[in-house]
Amino acid sequence: MTLDIMTVLPFLLMIFVVAILLGTEVISKVPSILHTPLMSGSNAISGITVVAALVAAGEGHNWVSTMLGTAAVAFAMINVVGGYLVTNRMLEMFKKHEEPKK
Numbered sequence: 001m002t003l004d005i006m007t008v009l010p011f012l013l014m015i016f017v018v019a020i021l022l023g024t025e026v027i028s029k030v031p032s033i034l035h036t037p038l039m040s041g042s043n044a045i046s047g048i049t050v051v052a053a054l055v056a057a058g059e060g061h062n063w064v065s066t067m068l069g070t071a072a073v074a075f076a077m078i079n080v081v082g083g084y085l086v087t088n089r090m091l092e093m094f095k096k097h098e099e100p101k102k
């Protein structure tokens with residue numbers, strides 16, 4: 001049995017909308033003190049995405065899958081590096097700064 005895109009598309013769109021609503025609801029309830037640890041955890045999950053994108057790019061079934069895999073690697077790496085930079089910046093705000101000596 002094969003499914004065409006018109007049969008599956010409404011179901012996929014429903015899952016996408018529910019994920020957006022659920023994610024927004026969960027994130028809005030997180031206290032600000034927990035944002036840094038959650039950001040670090042999400043960066044680790046994004047690292048797993050990089051590995052999956054590398055596998056997708058390396059399969060090499062055809063040039064389209066290779067190009068999409070390469071784009072996935074690039075976007076996942078931007079996400080990981082940006083996330084760690086934001087986390088580092090947030091952690092810098094918690095450090096005590098010494099007063100300059102006179």
